[in-house]
Amino acid sequence: MTSSPNPHARRYMLHMFLAMAGYCAVLFASLTLIRGDAVDADWLRIIIAISPVIPALYGLHAMIVFVRSMDEFNRAVIAEATMISAGAVAFLSFAYAFAQQASDLLPEIGLIWVLPAIVGGQGLAACFVRRRYA
Amino acid sequence: MKNRLKVLRAERNWSQAELAERAGVSRQAINAVETGKFDPSLPLAFTLSEVFGLKIEDIFDPKG
Numbered sequence: 001m002t003s004s005p006n007p008h009a010r011r012y013m014l015h016m017f018l019a020m021a022g023y024c025a026v027l028f029a030s031l032t033l034i035r036g037d038a039v040d041a042d043w044l045r046i047i048i049a050i051s052p053v054i055p056a057l058y059g060l061h062a063m064i065v066f067v068r069s070m071d072e073f074n075r076a077v078i079a080e081a082t083m084i085s086a087g088a089v090a091f092l093s094f095a096y097a098f099a100q101q102a103s104d105l106l107p108e109i110g111l112i113w114v115l116p117a118i119v120g121g122q123g124l125a126a127c128f129v130r131r132r133y134a
Numbered sequence: 135m136k137n138r139l140k141v142l143r144a145e146r147n148w149s150q151a152e153l154a155e156r157a158g159v160s161r162q163a164i165n166a167v168e169t170g171k172f173d174p175s176l177p178l179a180f181t182l183s184e185v186f187g188l189k190i191e192d193i194f195d196p197k198g
Contacts, residue, residue, distance in 0.1 A: 073159065073163035074162065074163065
């Protein structure tokens with residue numbers, strides 16, 4: 001990503017802010033409905049539970065639009081960092097699952113951590129990838 | 135891939151940021167191309183040749 005704020009970066013920040021605000025609002029509403037036992041039907045509870053994913057997908061769309069606005073060098077850095085992060089999370093979870101089957105000592109880790117791990121790993125990997133080109 | 139970006143830039147007294155602006159890319163992209171760590175695409179190579187008013191082969195050396 002470029003260091004100086006450009007129109008694309010400003011638009012990205014605005015859309016990402018809207019996505020995150022929407023995510024927080026929908027998550028709060030979703031948790032309130034589910035924990036309050038206001039809904040009985042399982043299928044409806046599932047739909048309400050996954051509803052925060054919709055504003056999160058809007059954030060993903062904003063990210064894709066922003067990456068498409070970048071120059072080829074920055075796109076290459078982001079693509080490489082994303083590949084490293086996704087690969088690391090995939091293989092670590094794969095290895096953890098094998099280890100978990102062999103021992104009762106290891107606790108269950110929820111799938112909810114996969115997305116934050118990929119996003120965090122991508123940011124970290126981007127720092128290292130960028131340094132290689134510096 | 136070797137290139138003469140640094141020399142050509144110096145001849146025109148342009149900073150990396152100035153060249154980046156003229157070529158419509160980031161300063162990091164120019165730095166990565168200049169140091170030979172990132173090979174530009176054909177469209178970017180054409181843009182750079184247009185910015186300098188030279189042929190692509192006068193800027194980039196594929197044997198480098």
